[in-house]
Amino acid sequence: MxxxxxxxxxxxxxxxxxxxxxxxxxxxxxxxxxxxxxxxxxxxxxxxxxxxxxxxxxxxxxxxxxxxxxxxxxxxxxxxxxxxxxxxxxxxxxxxxxxxxxxxxxxxxxxxxxxxxxxxxxxxxxxxxxxxxxxxxxxxxxxxxxxxxxxxxxxxxxxxxxxxxxxxxxxxxxxxxxxxxxxxxxxxxxxxxxxxxxxxxxxxxxxxxxxxxxxLPVKLKKAKVKKRYFVYHLISNAQQQLAYHRRGAKDIWEGLFEFPLTEFADESQMKIYLSGQKIIGGRFEHLLTHQRIEAYFIISSERSQLTSSSIFLDLAGLEDHPIPRLIDKFLIAHGHELFSG
Ligand code: SF4
Structure with a gap:
């Protein structure tokens, strides 16, 4: 020793x-x-x-x-x-x-x-x-x-x-x-x-x-990775801002802001929902420690997705609102297609 x-x-x-x-x-x-x-x-x-x-x-x-x-x-x-x-x-x-x-x-x-x-x-x-x-x-x-x-x-x-x-x-x-x-x-x-x-x-x-x-060292295998299927709704207002809501407790990304979301139990349900929708940027995959998220972003006019806590923000407004990396990656790649300035 x-x-x-x-x-x-x-x-x-x-x-x-x-x-x-x-x-x-x-x-x-x-x-x-x-x-x-x-x-x-x-x-x-x-x-x-x-x-x-x-x-x-x-x-x-x-x-x-x-x-x-x-x-x-x-x-x-x-x-x-x-x-x-x-x-x-x-x-x-x-x-x-x-x-x-x-x-x-x-x-x-x-x-x-x-x-x-x-x-x-x-x-x-x-x-x-x-x-x-x-x-x-x-x-x-x-x-x-x-x-x-x-x-x-x-x-x-x-x-x-x-x-x-x-x-x-x-x-x-x-x-x-x-x-x-x-x-x-x-x-x-x-x-x-x-x-x-x-x-x-x-x-x-x-x-x-x-x-x-x-x-060496030996490590027991990790728990299985859970797959999740997200469709985000890009809902804009007259000022060309997009709707966001804050994620709640007891799930990933608690307290962070994201677009209104519909989550599906499996891939086939999500694919049916997506048919005929205007998808921006194609399929996004995001890996977390125990979760693999497959996400799509669609142009949406579904006001039913908005709640009393929804807020509309442009890119500058987002600076004070923390967002998950998945949303960040999407905005970096496709934000210019959605915002005028
Ligand atoms: S296994 Fe690690 S401790 Fe052993 S010789 Fe190699 S570097 Fe050194």
């Missing part, structure tokens, strides 16, 4: 990336970076972190923003529930904690959207407390180095990896240890074709020795 710990820390000194959240002990900035980086690559998340920290340098400023402002800044990052949780948690910190983040692992776990990984990250990076982080990078390094074949997303597997990560943790310097092992997984022990010949721990690595690098 000691040898591995030291080797990774030495590697970190000369290989780590210079990232802004590594220069702070402010739990707010660290929490912000962690929420942004969940399921997001560093290169993609970095500009979002800079935007958020610039607009809301302190948690109370984020708490006071409207949900729409926050989702506008979040737009393009996907997984909008994280954006909403970010805002709710900031409000929770302000109202329940007097703008001060909890400074213990258990206390951090009470925050909305903060699971074991994020709590360990904040507890160690901000407060130097001895909690080992366990993200995809750490799972990979541990699984390959120690030859753990238990699936990383099984209950038994999680327990094994948690114990291993905690045992490996440098309790004297948990912040740097955690940064180092995550960075090692991200840059050296990469998911596909890592450069093992340049690895400082290859002589003691199980996966390298046993030729198992491509087979």
């Amino acid at each position: 000691q040898e591995l710990r030291e080797a990774i820390q030495i590697w970190y000194q000369s290989h780590h990336r210079d990232l802004p959240w590594r220069h702070t002990k402010d739990p707010y900035a660290i929490w912000l970076s962690e929420i942004i980086l969940q399921q997001t690559r560093v290169e993609q998340g970095l500009p979002y972190y800079l935007k958020f920290i610039h607009n809301y340098p302190q948690v109370q400023q984020l708490a006071m923003a409207s949900q729409q402002e926050v989702l506008n800044l979040w737009q393009g990052l996907g997984y909008y529930s994280r954006g909403r949780n970010l805002h709710t948690t900031a409000q929770q910190i302000t109202t329940d904690y007097g703008n001060i983040f909890p400074n213990t692992y258990q206390g951090l776990l009470q925050l909305k959207g903060v699971g074991p990984y994020t709590a360990a990250a904040i507890a160690s990076f901000a407060f130097n407390q001895p909690h080992a982080v366990l993200d995809g990078n750490v799972f990979r390094v541990l699984s390959r180095y120690f030859g753990v074949e238990e699936p990383i997303n099984s209950t038994v597997g999680k327990d094994i990896f948690e114990a291993l990560a905690q045992e490996l943790l440098d309790t004297k310097n948990p912040a740097q240890h955690n940064q180092a092992i995550m960075e090692f997984g991200a840059l050296q022990c990469k998911p596909v074709s890592p450069d093992c010949s340049a690895c400082p721990i290859l002589t003691t690595c199980y996966a390298y020795r046993e030729n198992q690098v491509a087979n």
Whole structure:
């Protein structure tokens, strides 16, 4: 353990990336970076972190923003529930904690959207407390180095990896240890074709020795992808603005704006409905983690699609209204055909 710990820390000194959240002990900035980086690559998340920290340098400023402002800044990052949780948690910190983040692992776990990984990250990076982080990078390094074949997303597997990560943790310097092992997984022990010949721990690595690098870590197969069939109605008014409504709770894209929508249970029903309609842009396909959406956009005069909460917007008006990426892709490709200016 000691040898591995030291080797990774030495590697970190000369290989780590210079990232802004590594220069702070402010739990707010660290929490912000962690929420942004969940399921997001560093290169993609970095500009979002800079935007958020610039607009809301302190948690109370984020708490006071409207949900729409926050989702506008979040737009393009996907997984909008994280954006909403970010805002709710900031409000929770302000109202329940007097703008001060909890400074213990258990206390951090009470925050909305903060699971074991994020709590360990904040507890160690901000407060130097001895909690080992366990993200995809750490799972990979541990699984390959120690030859753990238990699936990383099984209950038994999680327990094994948690114990291993905690045992490996440098309790004297948990912040740097955690940064180092995550960075090692991200840059050296990469998911596909890592450069093992340049690895400082290859002589003691199980996966390298046993030729198992491509087979570890093991992951249980994901749930089946659900298919959904959307027809969006492009309904314009005399000012050549289009109708939008806000999506409700308990489904994808909560709180985002989209055109009036008819959803079909299967493809054949949708195809029957589309016959004779004026379709703009053909078929759009949009992939989410567990859903595959097939969408069409039709010119429509069906006023029955409008509700009391429908609003009409032009492209400029959309800037204050967060929209899903699917709608964004459609407008980028075909918006000019629909708007005059
Ligand atoms: S030798 Fe290869 S598989 Fe083993 S830790 Fe290094 S990079 Fe990862």
